[in-house]
Amino acid sequence: MSESIDGAPRRPGIDLPNMRVGYGGGIPPNVGDGDRAAGADGVRDNLDPSWLRGDPPWLDLFEVWLHEALDARIPEPNAMVLGTVDAHGLPATRTVLCKGADAAGIVFFTGYDSDKGHDLAANPVASVTFPWIALERQVHFRGAVVRVSPEETQDYWYKRPRGSQLSALASEQSRPIGSRAELEAKAADVAARCGGIDGDTPVPVPPQWGGYRLEPACVEFWQGRANRLHNRIRLTMVDGVWEVLRLQP
Numbered sequence: 001m002s003e004s005i006d007g008a009p010r011r012p013g014i015d016l017p018n019m020r021v022g023y024g025g026g027i028p029p030n031v032g033d034g035d036r037a038a039g040a041d042g043v044r045d046n047l048d049p050s051w052l053r054g055d056p057p058w059l060d061l062f063e064v065w066l067h068e069a070l071d072a073r074i075p076e077p078n079a080m081v082l083g084t085v086d087a088h089g090l091p092a093t094r095t096v097l098c099k100g101a102d103a104a105g106i107v108f109f110t111g112y113d114s115d116k117g118h119d120l121a122a123n124p125v126a127s128v129t130f131p132w133i134a135l136e137r138q139v140h141f142r143g144a145v146v147r148v149s150p151e152e153t154q155d156y157w158y159k160r161p162r163g164s165q166l167s168a169l170a171s172e173q174s175r176p177i178g179s180r181a182e183l184e185a186k187a188a189d190v191a192a193r194c195g196g197i198d199g200d201t202p203v204p205v206p207p208q209w210g211g212y213r214l215e216p217a218c219v220e221f222w223q224g225r226a227n228r229l230h231n232r233i234r235l236t237m238v239d240g241v242w243e244v245l246r247l248q249p
């Protein structure tokens with residue numbers, strides 16, 4: 001057997017065409033809100049528009065599913081895949097952490113001068129997907145994206161660990177650098193100028209770092225069911241009113 005680049009034995013190819021898991025067995029028994037999940041027809045895991053309540057009608061169910069992702073100890077339950085479109089119409093995706101979710105929208109923090117920052121300057125719209133596959137669920141949001149206020153950025157910045165603050169200050173996100181050693185030297189230099197990695201001088205908010213809020217115009221809850229006959233409930237803002245539709249899988 002030949003060896004791969006790191007010396008580990010090469011393993012046989014993965015049979016991607018036949019790689020699949022079936023859904024509809026229900027979410028793990030340690031997870032869930034029995035009352036909510038009972039639904040109109042008494043089926044515990046049959047997502048239904050009656051699960052939507054409150055204002056906006058997507059918020060309560062989103063929070064319930066986020067809590068359940070947390071309870072299920074899935075890794076990074078607030079991770080979401082962010083899709084943006086560049087000035088030439090080319091889409092890009094990457095993962096970011098959701099740091100706020102309320103009636104106003106979905107908040108994340110990043111470099112304003114990064115690739116995604118440039119995309120959002122050219123096309124201030126985005127999608128985010130929470131891929132809670134272990135729970136047989138995903139939630140999508142789409143809408144306009146705005147920068148949060150400098151005060152909101154500052155509030156969040158001072159909740160971050162100092163090491164993460166220093167790295168963000170040192171990193172010109174998405175720009176090339178020659179080597180890992182150069183990156184570490186840059187980070188060490190920034191740390192020294194800010195009173196050291198273990199210092200107690202506050203690290204200033206980098207001018208090119210801050211939050212964005214996606215203002216949902218379309219929200220979709222997806223729940224996996226047997227034989228790919230999944231449940232999809234989509235909410236779309238139409239003339240100031242949330243329209244709710246069930247979509248075919």
Ligand SMILES: Cc1cc2nc3c(=O)[nH]c(=O)nc-3n(C[C@H](O)[C@H](O)[C@H](O)COP(=O)(O)O)c2cc1C
Pocket residue numbers: 076079092093094095096097098108109110111114115116117173174
């Ligand atoms: C789980 C996870 C969470 C991440 N969270 C963030 C985040 O909240 N903000 C951020 O700027 N980058 C985050 N990243 C890094 C981004 O995925 C991405 O590499 C970086 O933001 C540069 O993206 P861009 O070049 O498309 O702008 C995260 C990566 C992973 C895997």
Ligand SMILES: Cc1ncc(COP(=O)(O)O)c(C=O)c1O
Pocket residue numbers: 097109110160164
């Ligand atoms: C570069 C970068 N920025 C920001 C974040 C968001 O997380 P936090 O603000 O909790 O560090 C992450 C998380 O992985 C990240 O990799």
